[in-house]
Amino acid sequence: MQSIRSLIRDVADFPKPGIVFRDVTPLLADAGGFARCIDALAEPWQGSGVQAVCGIESRGFIFGAALAQKLHAGFVPLRKPGKLPPPLVSVDYQLEYGSDRLQARSDALRPGERTLIVDDVLATGGTLEAARTLVERLGGELVGASVLIELAGLGGRARWQSPARLHALLSY
Numbered sequence: 001m002q003s004i005r006s007l008i009r010d011v012a013d014f015p016k017p018g019i020v021f022r023d024v025t026p027l028l029a030d031a032g033g034f035a036r037c038i039d040a041l042a043e044p045w046q047g048s049g050v051q052a053v054c055g056i057e058s059r060g061f062i063f064g065a066a067l068a069q070k071l072h073a074g075f076v077p078l079r080k081p082g083k084l085p086p087p088l089v090s091v092d093y094q095l096e097y098g099s100d101r102l103q104a105r106s107d108a109l110r111p112g113e114r115t116l117i118v119d120d121v122l123a124t125g126g127t128l129e130a131a132r133t134l135v136e137r138l139g140g141e142l143v144g145a146s147v148l149i150e151l152a153g154l155g156g157r158a159r160w161q162s163p164a165r166l167h168a169l170l171s172y
C-alpha cells in the first residue's frame with residue numbers, strides 16, 4: 001500500500017487556506033500503481049455479487065468505472081446538477097459552506113440491484129451519505145461503499161448511516 005500512498009501528492013492550502021488537497025493524478029498516470037490500486041479497491045468486494053458501481057462526480061468516475069470493469073458490474077454516474085437530462089432523481093446535501101446536489105437518471109438502477117458506491121476521498125462524509133440516499137431512492141440494494149482515501153480526522157465515517165460496509169484503502 002506504501003507504493004500507492006507515495007503516488008498521492010499532498011498540496012497544502014488548496015483549494016483554500018487550511019485544506020490539504022490529496023491529488024491523485026500522479027497515481028492515475030502510473031500504469032502499475034493505478035492497476036494495483038484498482039486491484040486493492042476491488043479485493044474486499046470480490047464474491048459479494050456487486051451488479052452496479054455508482055461513481056460520484058468527478059474523480060469517483062475514474063476509480064468507479066475501472067472498479068466496475070474489475071467486478072464485472074455496470075457503471076452509473078452520480079452527477080452534479082445540470083449535467084443529465086430528465087427524468088432524474090436528486091438528493092441535496094450540505095457542504096461546509098452552502099449546499100450541493102447529486103443526481104442520477106430515475107431508472108439508473110434496477111429494483112434491488114446490488115450496488116457499490118465509489119469516491120476518491122471521504123472527508124466530512126456529506127457527499128457519500130447523499131450518494132447512499134440517492135441509491136436508496138433509486139431502488140438499489142446497497143452492498144457498501146469504497147473510497148481510496150479516508151481523512152479520518154474529519155469524522156466522515158460517523159455520518160455513514162448504514163450497516164453496509166464502508167471500506168477505505170488508505171487512511172490519513
Ligand code: AMP
Pocket residue numbers: 019020021022023056057058059119120121122123124125126127128156
Ligand atoms: P465530504 O463530503 O466532505 O466527505 O467531501 C468529499 C468530496 O470532496 C469528495 O468527492 C472529494 O473528491 C472531495 N474532497 C474533500 N476533501 C478533499 C481533499 N482534502 N482532497 C481531495 N478531495 C477532497
